[in-house]
Amino acid sequence: MIAKISSTENLGGALRYNFKKVEKGEASILLAAELYQSKEGRYTMEDVLADMEALIPKNCRTKKTVFHCSLNPHPDEKLSDETLMQIAKEYMETLGYGNQPYIVFKHNDIAREHIHIVSLRVDGEGKKINDRFEKRRSKQITDTLERKYDLIPSSKVSNKEEVETPKVDMGKGNIKEQVASIVRTVLKHYRFCSLGELNVVLSKYNLAVEEVKMEFRxxxxxxxxxxxxDDKGGKVSTPIHASDIGHGVGYTAVQNRMQKSKQAIKPLIPAIRNKVLQTMRTSPKTEEELQQRLEEQGLRVVIRKNEGGRIYGITFIDDKEGIALNGSRLGKGYAANVFNGYFSNPTHNPFLDETQYGSLSARLDQSATVHPSQLNTEESDNLVDELIEDMADGSFLSTGNDDWKEAAWQRKLRKLSKVNIRRRKH
Structure with a gap:
């Protein structure tokens, strides 16, 4: 069982995210502690929000007063509601939140059933609940619960994932073989429409790709x-030319993959866009909140910033389906600058504008079946946004002097020259 804990000041957003799932039939309320229950035995978002807000003192010094956690059993686990309720109680009690008001939701919108818990990080006097070494203690608690309830250990899950998605390990040697294996796996499984999107996928494996151009004779x-x-994107080894890896990973192969991907992803874009839209409508206060909530939808998001902290690129990845899409590819309203504006001022959420995002989403869904000449100015502007993001991604993972590009090509061309000389001699 894996626990993912976040802290936020946005109590309404955390509750709205879960209650929206309940309204859609994608979640249910398993348990509520120290919270108001109506005569009909129901819990409403308005009542729960009012109850929790009333318990936060006005002069509270703690900024992030909300505790939001998801407990994720192994996908193969099928636990009863009673077992999940007991696990939630014991987890909160042991972590130090047993006397706090909290509400537990069971999510069933994806194949892997899991639970969410929303609570407060401060007591009625404004004193902060002890969160020292919280994640470490949480791991110890989930390990204990796994043994008690005979669950599949999270360590086995992690080891399996590590085998399936290995990073380049400089200490193991055979760098070229490692790179070749990763690149072939990625090109076989993922669809992408630009080198920037491919780079985002490769970054998960501590690898980057760059285009080199040169003129010779x-x-x-x-x-x-x-x-x-390395984990921060810094180059740690001599670049390996695609031709040194072998067939199917070079310039022409990647270009062909991108062209085929543009057609293949069209019917998949609406579903991904809707997941992003519905998640943004929960008003996540931080990028970390956005990442966590999208992960629960089966999406991974990678945000790139410049040195000044401005978001210049955002990519959404469905690892299961093998899709990587820059935000601008979802539509005008999903470009990096929109997310930069939102996270600079989360009090204004453009994604809540039904007149803009409702009609835009419908038009973009229809655009997959119309001729490009029929697209209006708004859809055409998406092409500009895509170009801007792709150009910005040209500097992604670039960490210094790129003289090695020319040096790599010089070595390659010298080899070609030697081959030609030998052929002429014979």
């Missing part, structure tokens, strides 16, 4: 090099 060459990186 009047002839222009286009190629790709793959660069091992």
């Amino acid at each position: 009047g002839k222009k060459y286009d190629g790709l090099v793959y660069v091992p990186t």
